[in-house]
Amino acid sequence: MGTTTKSNTETDTPIINIKGLYKSFGKDNAILKGVNITVNKGENLVVLGKSGSGKSVTIKCMVGLVATDNGQINIFGTEITQLDEKELNQIRLRIGFLFQNSALYDSMSVRQNLVFPLKRHSKNLTEEEVDKAIKEGLENVGLADAIDKMPSELSGGMRKRIGLARTLILKPEIVLYDEPTTGLDPITSREISELIMAIQKKNKTTSVIITHDMECARLTGDRLVILKDGVIYTEGSYEVLANSEDEWVKSFFVSSCPPANKTTQ
């Protein structure tokens, strides 16, 4: 997987392939009822859906945080639902996960938050290299001067950006973003969306982006899927979905965004 040569066809091989994913919490609380998702290498997939529709659960299944009831999740050509802890960790190292609420380690400073995963997984780095990687990671999110702050001293938007820096510090091949722009002002939201695109260009990452922010979906998404009643209701590019005949699909797009036909990507 890691040694394949770069070719044009590579962008069309699914790097994530989810088939018939089922998950319920308790007896009659089925959340996912046969979700199918494929994500190609280098693609940005946006996942839309109402609050509580199971978007976060879906991506948590993809890193083994939530045990699935049924179905297959194939990532990097490996079926991850069958793996033991050790094998799963090998996969997890290649995936970055941005949590909905940042999940920064409260007891550690911003620097330590980034050092913690880095030192454990890249043991042969010298102190200077670690320092450099952290400075660079923080500069990428525009927060180089927050390095010695504690998470409690940061605003929500800053926490999100530090969370992003921490997610990216190990240079993951796949990044899963859980609502990267929720709760941020339009300017910061846009900056984050642009950051996501820049990262994808720079590191050739594949991303799954959960969002309610249509501006972010429009900017970052190569393809959009909508989750409804435990299955993928529909999918397509931003333009296609924005001009959909389906009232329910349309209702995602009406609120705050400029009409799709005036924008070109």
Place this chain on the structure above:
Amino acid sequence: MLAYLRSTFNDTGSVVLFTGRFFKEAVGRPFEWNEFIKQCYATGNKSLPLVGITGFIMGLVLTIQSRPTLARFGAETMLPGMVAVSLVREVIPVVTALICAGKISSGIGAELGSMKVTEQIDAMEVSAINPYKYLVVTRIMAATLMIPLLTIFSDFVGVFGGFVGFNIHSEANLSRYFSLVLTSVDFIDMVPATIKTFFFGFAIGLIGCYKGFTAANGTASVGIAANSAVVAASFSIFIIDLLAVQLTDFLTT
């Protein structure tokens, strides 16, 4: 009462599994030395003043209260030894453990509980860091090591408290007092009393971690984790004490 017992201990099965996992993870490499040392320091640092003051007061109070009885028999010279024996064997280990249940077990419960609720434990897991090893093993080990040390420290402070109490009505210098103590307290007294404190420490760490690690979602569960950790830890301290006294009694007679 029954319902209360059930609610406190109905998860005995998962506690057993949790304990089993501790032994499995504790032997596997790598051991998180830095975090372990940090936790040892935090545990000791947090409880040292409180444990010291309580030990001192226990020694003082026991001495003052026992004096009239012994004085009636003219056996005041037995006072230091008698007080020291009950301090070292029972009072100090249990009181120290109870204080640590309140301070450390609840602290761990709240800390891990809030890490659970805010997905910090999940974040560790997705960065391929074993949160059980990093958070749980280190805290249980730290408690298991530090509670005995705190108890021994408190033993000395307690005996010193006894010395102060003794001097209210009698005259004895410190070295005479300690020689009186040592005529009654044998090394043998120290052994079972110290061994049981390791179990106290283990229970305090384990229960705090269990309650925190298994906290449900939502901020309310952080409070529940901390609170139920104190209740369950205190209760198990008495149970361990009960078993320990039976066992020492059985072995020494």
